[in-house]
Amino acid sequence: MSTEAVTWAMDHAPMLRTEKGKPDTTARHVLQALAEHASPTGTDAHPSVLRIQYRTGYDRATVQRALRRLEKGGLIAKDGTKEGRTRYKLAMELRRPVTDWADLEREEDEFRAAAAERKRRSRSKGVTHAESVTVTDAEGVTVTHGESVTADVTHSKSVRHALKVRPSRTERSPNHPQPSDNQLHKDSSPAARLDEPQAPAATAQTKSSSEKTDHHAKAFGAFWLTYPKRKAKEEARKAWIAAIERGADPQHIVDAAKNYAHERAGQDPKYTKYPATWLNKGCYDDEPDPQPGRHLQAVSGGYQPYRNPTDQSAYDEDF
Structure with missing residues (x-):
């Protein structure tokens, strides 16, 4: 491979142009393949068409057309044959x-x-001065203090919400005070106000929920x-309200708590459930434990009443 010939083909050979004035890159690629098989002076280049196809990736017809254009442009010339192949000489004197470099810089x-x-x-399409804002057939559209507003609304008779724009912090001045929320609602169109949520209804609902919670809290005192x-009162209060909201009757819970207190009387307090635990588990619906009384005990020969050693009356009955 001749470095001189390859360098000339890549950097110094004149650029052929197509009929449309574009660089003929196909012919230039074929010229580089020829230069790889030429001597340092550009002579004795005789690669086969098949070899050029392999180097460039072009089909046979494309390679042959490119060779003809190079020959016509004076960059190569036939110089006989060698080993049955056409031998070419490169016009390395052409520069x-x-x-060309200046043209490339200008195009860049x-x-x-x-x-x-x-x-x-x-x-610029996204930023337009406020004076050029155009609103066409826009009944019900309101622009307030729109110094920096850009809008393009066409055939918007169905527009229901008013366009409300407030100036930025840096644009506020005593001459342009900041409008309050009430003023903005007041300036809105009637259609826009119909779509706004009704504050009185929400307030009434909140008030009703608050009163209901207060009622539950007051009933909790009796419980x-x-x-x-009486441990973990705040947790117990939350459990009480949750039980009431699940549908439990407050009076029923209080009565069940009395029964549980009576059941735990005289018992070890460490085994008494915390109020929150008792409420969360729904223990107010449990059946009360049976009262202690006389039980039957199986003995040989039949059943006899169970005697409590501390119950003297039982002995009196038997003897």
């Missing part, structure tokens, strides 16, 4: 005009300028005084 500058212009136009273990 690429220095203006034009490309960058065009890209910057497209970017500027794209930005707290009745329950046998």
Whole structure:
């Protein structure tokens, strides 16, 4: 491979042009393949068409057409045959005009300028001075203090919400005070006000929920005084309200707490459930434990009443 010939083909050989004035890159690629098989002076280049196909990836017809264009442009010339193949000589005395580099730089500058212009136009489409705002057939559209507003509304008779824009912090001044929320609602169209949520209904619902919670909290006091273990009051209060909201009857819970207190009387307090635990588990619906009494005990020969050693009356009955 001749480095001199390859360098000439890549950097210094004149650039052929197509009929449309574009660089003939196909012919240039074929010229480089020829230069790889030429001597340092550009002679004795005789690769086969098949070899050029392999180096360039072009089909046979494309390679042959490119060779003809190179020959017509004076970059190569036939110099006999060798080993049954056409031998070419490269016109290494021809040099690429220095203006080609200047033309490339000019095209690059034009490309960058065009890209910057497209970017500027794209930005300008999204920013328009307020004086140029146009609203067409827009009944019910209101623009308040819209110094920095851009709008383009066409055939918007169905528009129901008013456009309300407030100036930024840096634009506020004594001459343009900030409108309050009430003023903005007042300036809105009637259609827009119909779509706004009704504050009185929400307030009434909140008030009803608050009163219901207060009622549950007051009833909790009776439960707290009745329950046998008064620990973790806040957790107990939450469990009480949750039980009531699940549908439990407050009076039923208080009565069940009395029964539980009676059941735990005289018992070890450490085994008494915490009030929150008792409420969360729904223990107020448990059946009360049976009262202690006389039980039957199986003995040989039949059943006899169970005697409590401390119950003297039982002995009196038997003896």
